[in-house]
Amino acid sequence: MSLIRRIDLRDAGAGSATTDYRAAVPRADFDIEAAVPAVHAICEEVRTRGLDAIVEFGEKFDGVRVDDIRVAPAAMQDALDRLEPDIRAGLEESIRRLRATCANELEQDAVTDLGPGARVTHRKVPVGRVGLYVPGGLAPLVSSVLMNVVPAQTAGVESIALASPPQKEFGGAVHPTILAACALLGVEEVYAVGGAQAIAMFAYGVGPCRRVDLVTGPGNIWVVTAKRILKGQVGIDSEAGPTEIAILADDTGNAAYVAADLISQAEHDPLAASVLVTTSERLAAEVEAELDQQVAATKHSERITTALGGKQSAIVLVRDLEQGLDVVNAYAAEHLEIHTEDAAAWAARVRNAGAIFVGPHAPVSLGDYCAGSNHVLPTAGCACHSSGLSVRAFTKSVHVVDYTAAALAEVAAHVVTLAEAEDLPGHGAAITVRSTR
Structure with missing residues (x-):
C-alpha cells in the first residue's frame, strides 16, 4: 500500500466542463475559528494580569517556569561562542545571501510633479518597532531568526524584539542555536516566551517588553489564532498555517529528487502537505516506490508518514501540463517546484505561489536556508492574494503632499x-x- 494517495483529475475540466481545482486538492484541517475562544482567553489574561500570566502559561504549555523572561545579552554571546563552526559558517552565508536580495528590494521614494508647485511624494518609511516570533516546538527554527531579522534590519527598523519558546531541555532558556543567531545578527532584545502569550506580550506591551507596531513570523495554531485576534491591536504579516509543497512534473522528473522534496516538507509537521501534480503515471509509480524507501530510512519517519498519509497530501494525475498549471495556480502553494522540460518557461506562467523553485537543482530546502529568498510564505491558498515576508513587510507608505x-x-x-x-x-x-x- 502506498504511503500517499492518488487523485486522478485527467478527465476533469475537459471540454466545456468546469472544475474547482482548489477544492479538488484538499488541505489539512487547521481550524483557527475553533481555537479562538481558548486563545482569546489567553490574550485577555496577558492583557489584564501581565507578566504573571505569561509565566504561568509558559509553565503550563512549555513545561518549564521562567520568571525572568528576558534573555541576558551574556547568554546570547555565550551561545554564539559555543556554536559549532560549521553551523556558524552556514548561518553567515545564509545571512550574506539574504542581505543581498533584501538590499535589492528596498524601494526609493517616488516623486510626482503634477504641475508648477504641485508635488506628491510616495515615501517609504520603516516600521518603528517590530516583534519577531521564532517557533521552537517540533524543531528549533534557527533559520526563521534570519528570515525575520535580516529584512527588518535592511528596511531600517530601529527597534527589534524577538520571542521564542522556553526549552525544558535547556532549563527554560531559548534554544541555544536561536540565541547564537540573535547574537550573530546583533539582536539584543530576546524573550523566552512562546505561543499565543508571546503575541499578546508584543501587542499589549507586557513586563519588560514594550508594545510593538508589527508582529511577524510563523507559528502553530495558537500563534496564528493570536495574530488573527490581535491584528486590530497590532499589525501582522500573515496567518501562516502548516507548511506545504506542490511539485509540477512531467516524465522528465527525477523520482528520487521529487520524493526527497515531498519528504522534506512532510518532516515539518504531521499536518504538512506534500502534493505532486504530474502528467506521468510512470513518474507517479516511481515516486511512490522512492517514498517507501526514503521514508523508512529517515529520522522522523512517523511524523512524515502521518503527513504523507493525510488528506492534505496526494499525487495528482493530470492529462497535460496546461491542466497541471491550472491545478497548481488554483492550489496556490506556499512552495512550488517545477520539474519539467523547459522548467523556466512554465515557472514564468505561474501566478499563485509563495515561492517558485525552478528545475531539479532548486529544491525547497535551498530556499529554507541559503537561496537568498525568504521562507516565511503564505499558506492555505493565500498565495493567490498575499506575498511572503520581505523588506516591504517592514515598511509603510506615506504620501507627502506639497502644493x-x-x-x-x-x-x-x-x-x-x-x-x-x-x-x-x-x-x-x-x-x-x-x-x-
Whole structure:
C-alpha cells in the first residue's frame, strides 16, 4: 500500500466542463475559528494580569517556569561562542545571501510633479518597532531568526524584539542555536516566551517588553489564532498555517529528487502537505516506490508518514501540463517546484505561489536556508492574494503632499465642486478660505 494517495483529475475540466481545482486538492484541517475562544482567553489574561500570566502559561504549555523572561545579552554571546563552526559558517552565508536580495528590494521614494508647485511624494518609511516570533516546538527554527531579522534590519527598523519558546531541555532558556543567531545578527532584545502569550506580550506591551507596531513570523495554531485576534491591536504579516509543497512534473522528473522534496516538507509537521501534480503515471509509480524507501530510512519517519498519509497530501494525475498549471495556480502553494522540460518557461506562467523553485537543482530546502529568498510564505491558498515576508513587510507608505498657493488655485474649483457633490461644504470652504483670507 502506498504511503500517499492518488487523485486522478485527467478527465476533469475537459471540454466545456468546469472544475474547482482548489477544492479538488484538499488541505489539512487547521481550524483557527475553533481555537479562538481558548486563545482569546489567553490574550485577555496577558492583557489584564501581565507578566504573571505569561509565566504561568509558559509553565503550563512549555513545561518549564521562567520568571525572568528576558534573555541576558551574556547568554546570547555565550551561545554564539559555543556554536559549532560549521553551523556558524552556514548561518553567515545564509545571512550574506539574504542581505543581498533584501538590499535589492528596498524601494526609493517616488516623486510626482503634477504641475508648477504641485508635488506628491510616495515615501517609504520603516516600521518603528517590530516583534519577531521564532517557533521552537517540533524543531528549533534557527533559520526563521534570519528570515525575520535580516529584512527588518535592511528596511531600517530601529527597534527589534524577538520571542521564542522556553526549552525544558535547556532549563527554560531559548534554544541555544536561536540565541547564537540573535547574537550573530546583533539582536539584543530576546524573550523566552512562546505561543499565543508571546503575541499578546508584543501587542499589549507586557513586563519588560514594550508594545510593538508589527508582529511577524510563523507559528502553530495558537500563534496564528493570536495574530488573527490581535491584528486590530497590532499589525501582522500573515496567518501562516502548516507548511506545504506542490511539485509540477512531467516524465522528465527525477523520482528520487521529487520524493526527497515531498519528504522534506512532510518532516515539518504531521499536518504538512506534500502534493505532486504530474502528467506521468510512470513518474507517479516511481515516486511512490522512492517514498517507501526514503521514508523508512529517515529520522522522523512517523511524523512524515502521518503527513504523507493525510488528506492534505496526494499525487495528482493530470492529462497535460496546461491542466497541471491550472491545478497548481488554483492550489496556490506556499512552495512550488517545477520539474519539467523547459522548467523556466512554465515557472514564468505561474501566478499563485509563495515561492517558485525552478528545475531539479532548486529544491525547497535551498530556499529554507541559503537561496537568498525568504521562507516565511503564505499558506492555505493565500498565495493567490498575499506575498511572503520581505523588506516591504517592514515598511509603510506615506504620501507627502506639497502644493504652493498658485498650484492650489489651479485645482481649487474642482475640489469645491466635488465637495459640494458629496454634500460636504466644509471641505470646499477649507479651499475657498485660502483665497479670501
